[in-house]
Amino acid sequence: MHDLGEPVNQTFRVDLRGIVDLLSHHLYTSPQVYARELLQNAVDAITALRQDGAADPRTPRIEISSGDANGDGSLTIGDNGIGLSETQVHELLATIGRSSKRDDLGFARHEFMGQFGIGLLSCFMVSDAIEVTTRRAGEPTVLWRGRADGSYAVEPAPADGQRAETGTTVTLRPRPGCEHLLTRRAVTALVSHYGARLPHPVTVDGEPVTGGPAPWDRPDGEGAAERRARLEAYCEEVFGFAPFDVVDVATAEAGLRGVAFVLPMPANPAVPAAHRVYLKQMLLSEGAERLLPEWAFFVRCVVDTAELRPTASREALYEDSLLEATRDALGDQLRGWLVRLSKQEPARLRAFLRVHHLGVKALALHDDDMLRLVADFWPMETNVGPLTLAEFTDRYGLLRFTPLLDEFRQLAPVAAAQGLAVVNAGYVYDAELIDRFATVERKSEVEQLRAADLTTHLQRLETADELALAPFMAVADRVLARLGCDLLVRSFEPSGLPSLYLLDDDTAFQLDLRGTRDQVDDTWSAILGSFQAAAEPRPRLVLNHRNPLARQVLSLTDPELQATCLEGLYVQALLLGHHPLRPADTAALNQSFLGLIGRAVSGAAQ
Incomplete structure (x- = not known):
């Protein structure tokens, strides 16, 4: 037994089945990503051949045969890229986390899609075994077989597996329950989804799945109106709406180019905007968030980038200083679009603001140009x-x-x-x-x-009028004291308004605080008491001396009728001001309503 006091350097043992399970349930969202990873490796192999500096007249191609075409349910994907030597097969395919795009092989990493050396493992989510037949220039063809239990074998390819040209072919045989993912229909859909915008020809069972201009492309001979119609049709197909406007966006630092589609309907600013992001023309994510500033929730983007980093799962963008700088740059371009709209098409800007004023106002809080735009047009x-x-x-x-x-x-x-x-x-x-x-x-x-x-x-009354109202004010003080309100009499317009209830925010807070203290225990009451003002503020009921009805009430001499009418005017002022009714207010409403009906009935009976 080893002495525990002596340190011994050892290596970790990796359970590949556990790693595959981790990938399938926690890193990748779906086993369907196997198609994306195989495409990525094929494109990178073609890119590496060009970076290698060797003149090659061949047209780059990626050919896929589905389980339907092969007859045995297996899938093959072949490329005419750089291929691997036997040494590289041992070094790269059998080492988790080691990428063939490392700088020590002489290639600049930013030219490649893959960075993590785990993409091939995604194939174990649909197959228990992976076969790779590969040939590098000047080297024999090598066959590598990897199994989900962590074992692998490398040997010279048999005679019928020899490659005449450089490149790689990957073969997958479906694991039970995954046969449907390798059928022609499924493979065509997956390859079209992820790789339809790739710059190299890709075929599935001989049928091309790439071609046609990408949204960010500007084909020769395409006019502005024709391009606009193409982009609007793309937006309706992909995002499901006809855009209010289409804005070209680009940042050189991130190698980004794309299009921003402005929503024609209000968007929820609390829901992060999801954008369609391609990495070197391979679809990275349909729901990438934080590509734009938070205020730009009224825009949906489709972009292609060469320099932004993906996460390990290649399903989102890695948050770093470059993404932050890109976000700011794209925000500046959208802001510039708004400024141009204000100068060239003010009517369209007003139409835009009617739908998306929240986003522009949020930006205006820290941007002077947008502040002036809001001040001038909203x-x-x-x-x-x-x-x-x-x-x-x-x-x-x-x-x-x-x-x-x-x-x-x-x-x-x-x-x-x-x-x-x-x-x-x-x-x-x-x-x-x-x-x-x-x-x-x-x-x-x-x-x-x-x-x-x-x-x-509001105009104060003459001194003589105020003295004449003294008896009424004495009754009013007693009535309104029960309702926590003070009375003022002023002369103001409109004369058709008999009363006005004035409650500012500070007074409302103190009233709520007082009501809450009455409903909690002594400890919380003491805590809330520290927020209570020394002088207790009260809302005000203002009677309008110019209103004929208010003057009639002010001239009443019957104390009971005075109280009933005053309560009625108080509740009416509450309702006109959209104030909620407390239990005491509801009681005053019922009392004044029934009291006035009683008076009317008694008078009619006499």
């Missing part, structure tokens, strides 16, 4: 009609806004009647955009209008 809701920020400031000078939708609803008609123009900044990003607009455009003065501030713009 109409915001105001109490004097839809106006852009630029139009509003040009017309009124002071940019007055309220940051809450409910506050705007209760303030808008009253403020308009007093000659106060107010912007509704209660929608997503609007308040932040107004603040930033005031910072960037220093000529714009901004004022936030809250419910409590509106009373300063």
Whole structure:
């Protein structure tokens, strides 16, 4: 037995069956990726032959025979690429994680698709054995047999397996339950899906599956209108929508070229946009995320890249500094498209903003060009009609806004009647955009209008009128105290509005805090009490002295009728302001409604 005190260097033992299970259940999403990995190896072999510097007049080709064509259910894929010597077969095919694209073989890795040396293992998901017949220039043909139990054998190819030209042929025999993945129909579908845009001819049972221009291509002789029609048809077929617009995108650093399709309908910004990404013209992913900035959720892209790195499964992009720089560059190009649209086709920009204003407003929060675009072209809701920020400031000078939708609803008609123009900044990003607009455009003065501030713009009564109302105010204080509300009497337009309920955000918070403290235990009540203001704020019910009904109520002398009418006006003001009714408010509604009916019935009976 070894002395545990002495370190001994040993090598890990690898259970290949466990590795295959790991690949099939955790690395790759489906056994169908075997077709992609075989195509990748074939394309890289052809690329390596060209990189090797040897003149070769042959046309590169990849030929696949399905289980239907071979008659025994097996699949073969052959290429006329560089091939492998016996030494490379031992070194590369039998070593997990070792890639034939390593720099030590003299080839620049960025020219190749594969980087991890595990692609061939994906074939074990559909076959218990892999046969590779390969020949390198000046070397004999070699036969390598690998089995899923981790064993392999290398021998000279038999006479009927000799290759006349350099290249490689891979043969798979289906494992039980996987026969359907090697049929002509399945293989054609898989190869078309992954490799239809490859630059080399690929055939399945003699039928070509590659050809035709890729979305990012610009064939000679194709006009702009013809290309646009082709791209729109592609978008409908692949993404399922007719694009609002088509934008060409490219970044030299990532070797990326492609097309961005603008959605014609609203997109959910919380759902990451999925893009179709090719790596050296081989489909990498149909659902690649984070290719574009988060604000560009209104775009779907199809791109081909030569330099962005795939993950080990080759089903997503690796997050690194190059992908981050590419994301920023593509975002700049989409922003440039928006700016061009604003200058050349403002009507189309307005149509775009009606659908995708959220994304542009999100970008405008940190981009001055987009901020000006929003300010010039996006109409915001105001109490004097839809106006852009630029139009509003040009017309009124002071940019007055309220940051809450409910506050705007209760303030808008009253403020308009007093000659106060107010912007509704209660929608997503609007308040932040107004603040930033005031910072960037220093000529714009901004004022936030809250419910409590509106009373300063309402006309006070004459001193004699206020003294005459003193008896009514005493009754009103007792009635409204039960409802946690104060009473003001002011004269304002519109005269048809008898009452107005004013509740700002701070007061609403304090009311909610007080109600919550009454429902929790002492510990939580003490904690919440630390947030409570020293002076208890209360909402205000404002009666309009210009309204005939309000003046009649103010002139009542019967205390009971005063209380009933006051409760009715209070509840009506709550409903007009879209405020929720508390149990006490509902009780006041019932009491005032039934009380007034009782009074009416009694009067009629007399």
